[in-house]
Amino acid sequence: MAPKARTTAKARNEERRAEILRAALEVIAERGYRGASLGAVAERVGLTQQGLLHYFPTKDALLVAVLEARDQWDAVPTNEIRLDLLGSLVEYNAMRPGIIQTFSALLGESVTDGHPARDYFTERYGSVREKFAAVLRAEYGERLPGGLTPEAAAPLLVAVMDGLQYQWLLDPESVDMVGAFRAFLGLLGGGERDARGE
Amino acid sequence: MAPKARTTAKARNEERRAEILRAALEVIAERGYRGASLGAVAERVGLTQQGLLHYFPTKDALLVAVLEARDQWDAVPTNEIRLDLLGSLVEYNAMRPGIIQTFSALLGESVTDGHPARDYFTERYGSVREKFAAVLRAEYGERLPGGLTPEAAAPLLVAVMDGLQYQWLLDPESVDMVGAFRAFLGLLGGGERDARGE
DSSP states (O other), rough: OOOOHHHHHHHHHHHHHHHHHHHHHHHHHHHHHHHHHHHHHHHHOOHHHHHTTTTOOSSHHHHHHHHHHHHHHHHOOOOGGGHHHHHHHHHHHOOEEEEEEEHHHHHHTTSSSTTHHHHHHHHHHHHHHHHHHHHHHHTTTSOOTTTHHHHHHHHHHHHHHHHHHHHHHHOOOOOHHHEEEHHHHHHHHHHHHHHTOO | OOOHHHHHHHHHHHHHHHHHHHHHHHHHHHHHHHHHHHHHHHTTTTOOOHHHTOOSSSHHHHHHHHHHHHHHHHHGGGGGGGGGHHHHHHHHHOOHHHHHHHHEEEEEEEEHHOOOHHHHHHHHHHHHHHHHHHHHHHHTSSSTTTSOHHHHHHHHHHHHHHHHHHHHOTTTTTTOHHHHHHHHHHHHTTTHTTTHHH
16 A cells, blocks of 8 residues: 555544544433443444444443543643633533533443443542642642632532533523632632622 | 221332332442333342332333432421531431432433433422522521622532532542532631631
8 A cells, every 4th residue: 555545544544533433422412321322323424333343342442532532632731721711611611512411421320330431530530639729729829718728629629510510401591600610719719709899 | 808908008019119219229320220221120129020010110100209209308398408407418418329329320311312300300400509599598698708699609509519429429538528518618608718817
């Protein structure tokens, strides 16, 4: 095979994988991971199930690729995260309900016994709590204006993001996810209290 | 049938239903609702699937009964909820990881398309936000010491409870669910800040 043809074949392969990943995200959003079938993903991209297995040999392999893809999309170098960027992240999330639905469904399933995404979420959350504590420390030092330590506030920050996502996905008309998250940031920073007399 | 025999039959029937509900809670905790089968529930209580259908004619009927049972267990008359009782509720939840796992898995699944628990969670969360806002108003009036209105704080309170449950279920050694929730109550009430100089 000539170099050019090889590059084209590789590019086509990558494109196909990306297409399958997008379909998998949709199917998981609709049915959850346990309810998702490789057949449904294959059908959505016009492949047979056998054809799909050429790209992802098992359902779990496809899940791993979905989780890795998320880490790639959402990765921001730790030293570049600032507290106000978290508000922007929630704003960004509010524009992509499909992806948020996929990962909210996966997080919910991950607490069931032996779920293949359990270790991923356990490790991810441990490292996200650490990152958030570092961000809070960089912003406020050892004690936040609201009174908490960075380590006490970090799990609350994660919890508010996740918890608001469920309420918002269930009832987007009633829940202002972005406004509520910014109100929470204000609470951590003592900002709401400062504005109290206005 | 003599009245006594009828009573006994009714009592046995109730007992059997309760037993099936407990088994359903376990199976949902282990596999989620979509991953749960009536056969697995039936097996756990020593019934055939056909025998189970005598008590619950469909899988959805069993789910409805599970959700109703939860509302009965956890119902506290609205005028008796106080803010500090929410801390006790989280403490109580920390002693029943099985039930919390069941409902965290169901909440996660409920955001997927056409899930049979979706309306239940949407309505429940709307009414829980209203109740929590009323509790916060009774405690603090129109503005919390931390600066938020009761309506702005209520979805955060719900989010923190739910979000902490996922982190705690995934990694109970690393996440102090009760302590974190009480820290959040302190933040809402401005109490942590008062303790800052200690």
